[in-house]
Amino acid sequence: MSENAVFGPGYADCYDHFYADKDYMAECDFLEEVFRRYAAGPVRAILDLGCGTGSHALILAQRGYQVTGVDRSEEMLAIARAKATATFGGSDALTFQRCDIRTLDLGRTFDAVIAMFAVMSYQTTNEDLLAAFRTARRHLRPGGLFFFDAWFGPAVLAERPVDRYKVIEENGTRMIRFAHPELDLLRQTVSVHYQVLRLQDGRVVEETDEVHPMRFFFPQEILYYLDEAGFTVRRLCPFLRLDEDVSERDWNLAVVVEAA
DSSP: OOOOOOSOHHHHHHHHHHTTTSOHHHHHHHHHHHHHHHOSSOOOEEEEETOTTOHHHHHHHHTTOEEEEEESOHHHHHHHHHHHHHHHTTOSSEEEEEOOTTTOOOSOOEEEEEEOSSGGGGOOSHHHHHHHHHHHHHTEEEEEEEEEEEEEHHHHHHHOOOOEEEEEEETTEEEEEEEEEEEETTTTEEEEEEEEEEEETTEEEEEEEEEEEEEEEOHHHHHHHHHHHTEEEEEEEETTOTTSOOOTTOSEEEEEEEEO
16 A cells, blocks of 8 residues: 655644635535435435545534544644534534544444545555545445545546645735646656745745645546445536536546445
């Protein structure tokens, strides 16, 4: 299994700041629409694979779901737990656990498993991907739903990744993130080199460098590995657009499958 040191303390501390404009509410609305259309029964208990700082999990728990979040980054989980405590106190409506999603075994099943914000694209080898899919299947009751989004190969190749940067100003601190992608066609990956600078009074007080290898997928390989893991595909569509068909303009593919 491949190991990547990502979402360490420097990056985790800035994560929620850089994604403050991400519409987590709309994404949870989308999940609930998926549940309404495709779930064989009521969805009450959800397993969130690669939960990060818990933004999706927190909203879902506030909407009445019992959510268990798992992630490999202790730094991201510390932020998630702090947000959960501030919202729920000691309630067990939302819990977090550190674990690798390729090997996780909680010894129980859920009504739905989710993996949001391209978590599956971090599974860069076939072995890793199948292991993560099998984790999802292991934690689902028969008929339970697994939802994930991932980078869609035709769009990645049509649009090509480019250098980007983002600047956040907050309480006298400036945070700058530079992203430099390197495309590997044979491995179907984009290695995104992140440099994060934290400045105060015009001086760099902290610098973080991480490389995030991201795999992009094509439909037939996804269908193959999902079948191998024991899933039946219900829907492939652009992320947040359940009624549309995916095209080479859609960088994010959404996948809805049912545990066989």
